Amino acid sequence: MTTPLMSAHSITKSYGRVVALRDVDLTIAAGQTLAIMGPSGSGKSTLLHCLSGVFTPDSGDIHYDGQVISSLSDAKRSHLRLARFGFVFQDGQLLDELPARENVALPLMLTGTSRSRALAQADATLARLGLNDERKRLPGDMSGGQAQRVAVARALVTNPSIIFADEPTGALDQATGHEVMQLLVQTVEMSDTALVMVTHDANVAGWCHRLVEIRDGRVHADRTLKEASRS
DSSP states (O other), rough: OOOOOOEEEEEEEEEEEEEEEEEEEOOOOOTOEEEEESSTTTTTTHHHHHTSSSSSEEEEEETTTEEEEESHHHHHHHHHHHHHHHEOOOOOOOOOTTTTTHHHHHHHHHTTTOOHHHHHHHHHHHHHOOOGGEEEEEESSOOOHHHHHHHHHHHTTOOOOOEEESTTTSOOOOOHHHHHHHHHHHHHHHOOOEEEEEESOHHHHSSSEEEHHHHHHHHEEEOOOOOOOOO
């Protein structure tokens, strides 16, 4: 049996008296695209944050690539997120004062890559995603869809093994969201990168290979999805 890229074992997370996750078990294979859905307050975003090392569970373990990341120090988890994970957020979270290429290069520079090399790699990533014309533009001069595609480039620039996405199309209209999901899914599949995505939209989830439903902090359902139409 193939060892999963990431796995969660009996993880529990509470906020005061509110239990967000209850003994959750989950495995993620390399190159897999996984959507996490559930009602508001079900624990889906908490699960994403625990898997990505932003939060640590109160109990249970999270394993990634042979190590227990839930027991790492804050500094080591932060470095892991920069070096091995990519992130796409609902509003992109680009830095308004930096042009696209510098926003994309930032994760590389934060891990010690020289500015010239980081910018060259950022330019190459933007070009690969069809964003060469946007590379010198500021976020405020872009449409929401353009900015979100730049955010996808930033997530990919370090060649991560997993991308974590939190409602990546939530701030976009349906047509633009379709374009962003097409770019994101096709790019991670070509790179053999895993995608773990929280969404409230079943149409967005349909782009993924697998759907996990969270209810009341537990895994309610875990199923393989049929290949979604890309038209």
